[in-house]
Amino acid sequence: xxxxxPVDGLSMDSKYRMxxxxxxxxxxxxxxxxxxxxxxxxxHLVPHLGRMAELDRVILIDPDVYEAKNVWSQEITPRAxxxxxxCVQAHALRQINPRLQxxxxxxxxxxxxxxRLQADVILACLDSREARRVVNQASxxxxxxxxxxxxxxxxxxARVTVYLPTADAPCLECGWHDEDYALLEQLYACGGxxxxxxxxxxxxxxxxxxxxxxAIECQKLLTGQFERLAAAQQVLIDASHxxxxxxxxxxxxxxxxxxxxxxxxxxxxxxxxIAVGEALGLLGEPDPEEGSATLWVEGQAFVxxxxxxxxxxxxxxxxxxRRLRDSRCAKCGGRMVPIGFEMVERLDATMSxxxxxxxxxxLGLRAxxxxxxxxxxxxxxxxxxxxxx
Numbered sequence: 001x002x003x004x005x006p007v008d009g010l011s012m013d014s015k016y017r018m019x020x021x022x023x024x025x026x027x028x029x030x031x032x033x034x035x036x037x038x039x040x041x042x043x044h045l046v047p048h049l050g051r052m053a054e055l056d057r058v059i060l061i062d063p064d065v066y067e068a069k070n071v072w073s074q075e076i077t078p079r080a081x082x083x084x085x086x087c088v089q090a091h092a093l094r095q096i097n098p099r100l101q102x103x104x105x106x107x108x109x110x111x112x113x114x115x116r117l118q119a120d121v122i123l124a125c126l127d128s129r130e131a132r133r134v135v136n137q138a139s140x141x142x143x144x145x146x147x148x149x150x151x152x153x154x155x156x157x158a159r160v161t162v163y164l165p166t167a168d169a170p171c172l173e174c175g176w177h178d179e180d181y182a183l184l185e186q187l188y189a190c191g192g193x194x195x196x197x198x199x200x201x202x203x204x205x206x207x208x209x210x211x212x213x214x215a216i217e218c219q220k221l222l223t224g225q226f227e228r229l230a231a232a233q234q235v236l237i238d239a240s241h242x243x244x245x246x247x248x249x250x251x252x253x254x255x256x257x258x259x260x261x262x263x264x265x266x267x268x269x270x271x272x273x274i275a276v277g278e279a280l281g282l283l284g285e286p287d288p289e290e291g292s293a294t295l296w297v298e299g300q301a302f303v304x305x306x307x308x309x310x311x312x313x314x315x316x317x318x319x320x321x322r323r324l325r326d327s328r329c330a331k332c333g334g335r336m337v338p339i340g341f342e343m344v345e346r347l348d349a350t351m352s353x354x355x356x357x358x359x360x361x362x363l364g365l366r367a368x369x370x371x372x373x374x375x376x377x378x379x380x381x382x383x384x385x386x387x388x389x
Contacts, residue, residue: 029056030222031119035109035126035135038062038085040207041149041214042125043075046089048215050096054222057101058093059119062086063108073204110134111322113368114141114298115266115384121221122146123214130184134299136172140165141262141298141370145221148172149214153202156239158210161249162217162230170232171259174252181256209237264370266384272365277356280349283373283381290378294346297371302363305342310334318355323364360385 032049036042037060049058062085071078080088090104105112109131117138124135124146132148139146148161163171213235220229236245268282280293300320307314308329315336319325321343327336347355365371367387374380 030054031057031059032218032222033059033061033117033119033122035061035122035124035131037089037125038064038066038074038076039125039127040073040202040204041151041210042123043085043089044204044208044211045123045125045149045214046093047075047096048211049218050093050100052215052219052222054219055100057103059103059105059116060086060089060093061105061107061109061112062089063106063111073202073207075204075208113366113385114138114370115264115368115386117144118142119144121218123218124148125211125214129180132172133184136163137257137299139163140171140257140259142264143261147214147217147221149210151202151206151210153206156206157236158206158213158239159234159236160210160213160217160230161234162221162232164231165259165261167259167261168251169259170249170251171255171257173257174249174255176256206239209239213237262370262382264382264384266386269383269385271387272361272367272369272385273359275356276347276351276358276360276363277349279360279371279383280347280356280373282383283375283379286375286378290375292349293373293375294348295371295373296346297365297369301343301345302347303338303343305339306336307339308332308334309337314339318358318363320364323366 032055034042034045034049037046039062042062046060049055064085066074066076066080066083066085066088068078068081070076071081076088084104084106086104086106090102093100093102105116109126122135122139122144124132126132126135126148135146135148138144143165145162145164148163149159150161151158163169165171217230217235220226230246232249234247234249236247237243238245269279276295280295283293286293297320300322303317303319303321303324305314305316306324306327308331311329311332311334313329313331315330317324321338324338328334329336349356360369360371365385367385370382370384372380372382
């Protein structure tokens with residue numbers, strides 16, 4: 001990293017357009033999403049958003065509940081203890097700016113349908129490496145810029161990184177090495193739960209500093225001040241030594257992520273009650289040389305069988321792993337968990353007629369989810385389930 005002033009960033013030319021997914025839906029006014037809205041950074045960020053005249057809608061995503069210890073590091077009062085973080089922050093935001101449309105989503109970002117992440121900007125205040133990767137991939141798929149904020153409490157470091165989803169722009173994973181992927185939180189098939197990152201225990205002041213940096217870059221983005229935006233850069237404040245660093249990010253030609261922007265069709269699938277066979281048929285009559293049509297949801301696998309964690313009794317099923325219902329063994333009442341080697345990444349036209357007649361809803365898909373249909377050697381199309389049922 002180089003100390004000093006701003007570094008030349010990514011050129012803001014005609015390649016970049018906010019919400020550049022031409023087939024996408026637009027909500028009137030500016031919309032921002034905050035992932036990790038109730039934490040050490042997010043809780044300090046929310047009041048800034050309430051005072052941004054440019055914003056009309058804010059979506060607050062956070063699955064956690066406030067604990068007593070959070071009062072000392074986050075922007076809350078003791079009355080918030082025991083309540084959902086997203087709901088507490090939504091109430092605070094409405095108190096600051098009653099005209100704002102505010103939505104609280106008490107879920108992990110990994111469990112929010114991709115289509116629900118369409119916005120003008122995503123603000124990530126996350127302490128999970130895997131959660132940040134989910135935001136990064138959603139950003140490029142949807143053409144939505146994202147601002148990543150973080151802290152390192154021992155060194156009193158606060159940073160913000162600006163990512164703009166263009167084909168030649170760097171992404172989060174461009175700076176990752178094998179060691180970074182090895183540190184990703186794992187979703188264990190046998191337990192269905194991911195290992196949780198350790199809490200940062202950052203002081204309130206350093207979280208507030210990171211939130212301020214993020215709010216400043218957000219306002220530049222929303223007001224079109226692209227020449228002043230820290231595009232494709234990381235801005236870091238070392239509060240211990242009163243230093244300021246700006247690092248320019250570069251596109252890694254060997255990045256594991258493909259940086260592809262998706263053209264998502266949002267008006268052809270009006271309900272999750274569409275059958276698997278019908279969904280596969282959306283691709284049209286495939287060329288036999290291209291292979292059979294397949295259906296998948298990026299980043300998720302279909303669980304084919306579960307087993308009792310207590311007695312081992314098995315049961316056949318077919319459902320997305322993250323949408324697997326909590327169920328109990330019919331033999332002993334133990335918890336049913338996925339079997340790791342009984343999972344498939346894709347469904348195809350060669351599967352049984354019974355599966356062909358299953359609805360996407362029965363597989364765990366819902367409004368806002370994006371599924372893909374394609375052939376091994378042919379084209380791929382992406383569809384969002386466009387309904388509110």
